[in-house]
Amino acid sequence: xxxxxxxxxxxxxxxxxxxxxxxxxxxxxxxxxxxxxxxxxxxxxxxxxxxxxxxxxxxxxxxxxxxxxxxxxxxxxxxxxxxxxxxxxxxxxxxxxxxxxxxxxxxxxxxxxxxxxxxxxxxxxxxxxxxxxxxxxxxxxxxxxxxxxxxxxxxxxxxxxxxxxxxxxxxxxxxxxxxxxxxxxxxxxxxxxxxxxxxxxxxxxxxxxxxxxxxxxxxxxxxxxxxxxxxxxxxxxxxxxxxxxxxxxxxxxxxxxxxxxxxxxxxxxxxxxxxxxxxxxxxxxxxxxxxxxxxxxxxxxxxxxxxxxxxxxxxxxxxxxxxxxxxxxxxxxxxxxxxxxxxxxxxxxxxxxxxxxxxxxxxxxxxxxxxxxxxxxxxxxxxxxxxxxxxxxxxxxxxxxxxxxxxxxxxxxxxxxxxxxxxxxxxxxxxxxxxxxxxxxxxxxxxxxxxxxxxxxxxxxxxxxxxxxxxxxxxxxxxxxxxxxxxxxxxxxxxxxxxxxxxxxxxxxxxxxxxxxxxxxxxxxxxxxxxxxxxxxxxxxxxxxxxxxxxxxxxx
Ligand SMILES: [Ca+2]
Ligand SMILES: [Ca+2]
Ligand SMILES: [Ca+2]
Ligand SMILES: [Ca+2]
Numbered sequence: 001x002x003x004x005x006x007x008x009x010x011x012x013x014x015x016x017x018x019x020x021x022x023x024x025x026x027x028x029x030x031x032x033x034x035x036x037x038x039x040x041x042x043x044x045x046x047x048x049x050x051x052x053x054x055x056x057x058x059x060x061x062x063x064x065x066x067x068x069x070x071x072x073x074x075x076x077x078x079x080x081x082x083x084x085x086x087x088x089x090x091x092x093x094x095x096x097x098x099x100x101x102x103x104x105x106x107x108x109x110x111x112x113x114x115x116x117x118x119x120x121x122x123x124x125x126x127x128x129x130x131x132x133x134x135x136x137x138x139x140x141x142x143x144x145x146x147x148x149x150x151x152x153x154x155x156x157x158x159x160x161x162x163x164x165x166x167x168x169x170x171x172x173x174x175x176x177x178x179x180x181x182x183x184x185x186x187x188x189x190x191x192x193x194x195x196x197x198x199x200x201x202x203x204x205x206x207x208x209x210x211x212x213x214x215x216x217x218x219x220x221x222x223x224x225x226x227x228x229x230x231x232x233x234x235x236x237x238x239x240x241x242x243x244x245x246x247x248x249x250x251x252x253x254x255x256x257x258x259x260x261x262x263x264x265x266x267x268x269x270x271x272x273x274x275x276x277x278x279x280x281x282x283x284x285x286x287x288x289x290x291x292x293x294x295x296x297x298x299x300x301x302x303x304x305x306x307x308x309x310x311x312x313x314x315x316x317x318x319x320x321x322x323x324x325x326x327x328x329x330x331x332x333x334x335x336x337x338x339x340x341x342x343x344x345x346x347x348x349x350x351x352x353x354x355x356x357x358x359x360x361x362x363x364x365x366x367x368x369x370x371x372x373x374x375x376x377x378x379x380x381x382x383x384x385x386x387x388x389x390x391x392x393x394x395x396x397x398x399x400x401x402x403x404x405x406x407x408x409x410x411x412x413x414x415x416x417x418x419x420x421x422x423x424x425x426x427x428x429x430x431x432x433x434x435x436x437x438x439x440x441x442x443x444x445x446x447x448x449x450x451x452x453x454x455x456x457x458x459x460x461x462x463x464x465x466x467x468x469x470x471x472x473x474x475x476x477x478x479x480x481x482x483x484x485x486x487x488x489x490x491x492x493x494x495x496x497x498x499x500x501x502x503x504x505x506x507x508x509x510x511x512x513x514x515x516x517x518x519x520x521x522x523x524x525x526x527x528x529x530x531x532x533x534x535x536x537x538x539x540x541x542x543x544x545x546x547x548x549x550x551x552x553x554x555x556x
Contacts, residue, residue, distance in 0.1 A: 074439075152178075263302055307350040379428070
């Protein structure tokens, strides 16, 4: 047991009940289990028998977020390595497009990505853009420190994607928010709105047991420290400027960047494709995870309110003499309203026991069936769950039934209707691909030697596995071979094991393109007999991955 392991175990013992409140802590907790067996015998389960899960790629080291460049072509970030990697034409390229020197303490790291197609024509770049060399702007959100773990900032940089050399170039710093006192509640998510502006989340930087309680106005402390960019969802143009001449809750920088405030920590934002309105997920402390509809100037109530209950300074629930949580009502007192420009509103949904919600996605395609079109999907770190919600006709609330009509999931027993899938270890991102399917980024469990971060795709059961492998003969051959071999009791059918052959993508000409077999295995999961759900046996997958890693070791 090395020193880090001992520290993790000690901190787990000391703070176990507090752990579920954050993404990193959930990760640390799970990473500690089964040191010799990085994937616990946990099943991934999808509760719609008309859908199935495919493994798109694996072998990633704690992937955080992904962004599509085109069909079967996406960029994906690794939290701790600081690497931006590209998956294209069925292959995860090991050589990163960019490595950033990010601070990775606790929740810090390479966290957020958004891309936009290059539109603006600068004189000096016209040639490059017209020749499809610089194709995209790539926005990266990560934490940089001047000294070791000190003088840190949450920063967003804009890069150009050089699509010929397959690298990110021309970094331009757009924004920086002082990131202290703790390496926790970082936020770190970026999205591009229908207005083409960048929206990004910044947490309150207070850990569950804070090293110091640092209070600012955007955390609803009237006499707090000056506003510095924390505890909100901020908005800038793609060139890093404030949007419009006047801010929503104030005109002074950085208050003029706030779209919403009183946000403790958000790992998920997206825009309703029908109304264009912003929604988020927020992580509560020991209670009160939230889904919110966010109007401009929205105040979520942190650090004073989580869910619908008042909170102590250390994030405990304020209770009455009977031991019940004290509800704050729809017009709570003692909040900062920035001269009436900020407005508190309660969540549209609450998990009273924290599940650490992460990504939020509106699926605007009908590729999973028209019943899912424009619905909301929310990932979680705890249990690797995906929750699914219908919106009401006005699209200002969720359709909730039975025990959920109170808008509160009291425990797992109440998940029923809204539980779409679970068992993905931790889910760090959920995105819609250009193919209209649902993509899931899973941190999964990892050991020192193996990287099990993965991307999955959810498609209709009837779909034949579509890959862009350019060698159809190889694909078909392997499929037949494996079908023959796997007529026994295994639930695994390997439909496409990528090899180095026939890779015609633009990366193959690169100097240092990987020569070894990559670990991409596209897997088709057959239903369990006499079961209405579809389950991936992760143990089987783990064995498969171990085998792949051994093979790779031999090749190297
Ligand atoms: Ca989005
Ligand atoms: Ca709130
Ligand atoms: Ca629906
Ligand atoms: Ca309930």
